[in-house]
Amino acid sequence: MDRENADREPAELTLVEPSRANAPSGVTVVSVCITCKTADGAIVVGPDMFESVKAAIGESDRNVQVRPVQCLSVCKRPATVAVSSPDGYTFLFGDLQTESGTAALVSFVQSYQKSDYGLVPWRERAEVLRKGMVARVPPIRWSPDDGSAPK
Numbered sequence: 337m338d339r340e341n342a343d344r345e346p347a348e349l350t351l352v353e354p355s356r357a358n359a360p361s362g363v364t365v366v367s368v369c370i371t372c373k374t375a376d377g378a379i380v381v382g383p384d385m386f387e388s389v390k391a392a393i394g395e396s397d398r399n400v401q402v403r404p405v406q407c408l409s410v411c412k413r414p415a416t417v418a419v420s421s422p423d424g425y426t427f428l429f430g431d432l433q434t435e436s437g438t439a440a441l442v443s444f445v446q447s448y449q450k451s452d453y454g455l456v457p458w459r460e461r462a463e464v465l466r467k468g469m470v471a472r473v474p475p476i477r478w479s480p481d482d483g484s485a486p487k
């Protein structure tokens with residue numbers, strides 16, 4: 337900046353969120369296992385998780401579908417939830433508690449909808465989802481020869 341312009345006010349900055357050309361285009365589906373039980377089998381925790389997640393995100397955003405499923409084959413890590421879309425990554429999480437898991441999923445789904453291929457950056461994942469990560473599966477449309485994740 338030269339001296340002549342040093343006293344001028346900087347132009348108004350408008351923050352514009354960059355559009356993500358490769359963000360998932362379809363409905364984001366949150367699949368909540370409703371048959372998950374505690375390790376001793378005494379308490380079925382899945383229905384509470386489903387009701388909580390559905391109340392938090394399934395009724396306010398028509399681009400999100402929260403659905404009950406019976407078993408995601410991660411039975412030793414209840415409660416379990418998957419996030420997927422027709423053309424985005426599929427994430428599978430376990431070890432979720434109803435309250436903290438629901439809050440984390442609300443944030444995760446928002447990031448998922450804006451991320452390329454739904455690949456939510458690590459820094460945008462809540463701690464419970466980082467620890468509870470079971471799998472991430474690339475979408476069919478992302479299949480580079482070297483198998484790398486999108487950057």
Ligand code: FES
Nearest residue numbers: 369372408410411
């Ligand atoms: S019963 Fe929930 S993953 Fe199997």
